[in-house]
Amino acid sequence: MSEQDQESKTEEASEKKVRDAVERGNTPSSKEAPIFAAIAATLIAGVFLMRDGAAAMARHLSDFLADPAGFDISTSGNTTALLLHAAMQAGLFLWPVFALFLVFGLSAAFLQHPPQLALERITPQWSRLSPSKGFTRIFGSQGLVEFGKSLAKFAAITVTVWLILKSDKNTVVTAMLRDPSALPELILTIAIRLLSAACVATIVIVAIDLVWTQKFWRRSLRMTKQEVKDEHKQAEGDPILKSRRLSLARDRARNRMMAAVPRATVIIANPTHYAVALRYVQEEGGAPLVLAKGTDLIALKIREIAEANDIPVVEDRALARSLHAAVQLDQMIPPEFYKVVAELLCLVYAKKVA
Incomplete structure (x- = not known):
């Protein structure tokens, strides 16, 4: 050398x-x-x-x-x-x-x-x-x-x-x-x-x-x-390729999330900046499950899919923000939300019966 x-x-x-x-x-x-x-x-x-x-x-x-x-x-x-x-x-x-x-x-x-x-x-x-x-x-x-x-x-x-x-x-x-x-x-x-x-x-x-x-x-x-x-x-991967892989992964996760919205029971919105899709079926057991959540354009897309599938949309600013921050996808809501979500679901079921 x-x-x-x-x-x-x-x-x-x-x-x-x-x-x-x-x-x-x-x-x-x-x-x-x-x-x-x-x-x-x-x-x-x-x-x-x-x-x-x-x-x-x-x-x-x-x-x-x-x-x-x-x-x-x-x-x-x-x-x-x-x-x-x-x-x-x-x-x-x-x-x-x-x-x-x-x-x-x-x-x-x-x-x-x-x-x-x-x-x-x-x-x-x-x-x-x-x-x-x-x-x-x-x-x-x-x-x-x-x-x-x-x-x-x-x-x-x-x-x-x-x-x-x-x-x-x-x-x-x-x-x-x-x-x-x-x-x-x-x-x-x-x-x-x-x-x-x-x-x-x-x-x-x-x-x-x-x-x-x-x-x-x-x-x-x-x-x-x-x-x-x-x-x-070599250890971390090319930053450009890594960014592309992350973008593709996010797109796939977003598409899977949007595909799950039609199965939701109710959408909690704020009114356009936040949206959280919950599913609750008594026969399935357990607490309400978060199927989808998002902000801004994603929140609008969730509401659009919900309206196309006749899923009720309830506007509650505080609850929408709190759920979005506290709960991850495919997880049940924590116990501190049981009461307020139960009251909201009662109202939704009452409207459906009426």
Whole structure:
């Protein structure tokens, strides 16, 4: 991506774009975290496993180490048995170390982001073989950052190792005068000190790298103003089409409402601005039902249909306004209207009888 394209991306990534990136496997991942996990695993193995494991392995192989010529390897069966015994003892010594490395390596990955299957990340892409893009990755801004981190890591570890070895210079020089059996313990002690110092130096780099990786990932997902508008349109729909759909839905609802007016028992009007069509049939049970309501032109249309079907129209300004505001279509009137509507229906039925 060119610098000009990146500069045009001024808007923070939306939640949808972040979610899509994660689903594709594009997640922030620090390359220094696995390295720190490996160093830490080596340190823990050296402190808790190496000493006792090596001693146990030496005990089991002491006979072979003491008298290697005393073992019969004249036949393939004896040789195989000897090799299997040595391999088993080596396996008992090494499997806790391998398990420790596996746990620390997986933890370094899973703690940054949960595991998921992203086929797009492993699908072959010819663009990844492009020399120009490879050159950009190596010598671009991200490549320079990776080079800077590697240089800082090398410098920190080199200085740390130099300081540790300088403090142990006399011990290292006089090691040749010691009992050879004490050399493994001495080497392990110095190695543990070096690893401890390397962990301290590396953890600072890892912390900085985690923050930088997250920031760089968010920056790479930034959007242009046009992309934000396009995504909003996709999520909410085209405003023009959405307006048309709403208009069609309102028209259909209005037509269904008008088709129900001929079934009304009475129309309550105000006198032209509001109109509410009520249906009440004693055999159907329940309270009066609102079949239609409207204002202005719709109210006039309701009255027109009512007059064409000989439905009584009663003008009551207060009642018409109150019913229009309080009751929705296809709902029964609330209890506070029972008395006044009942009186009105009595008058309507009395006129029909007369």
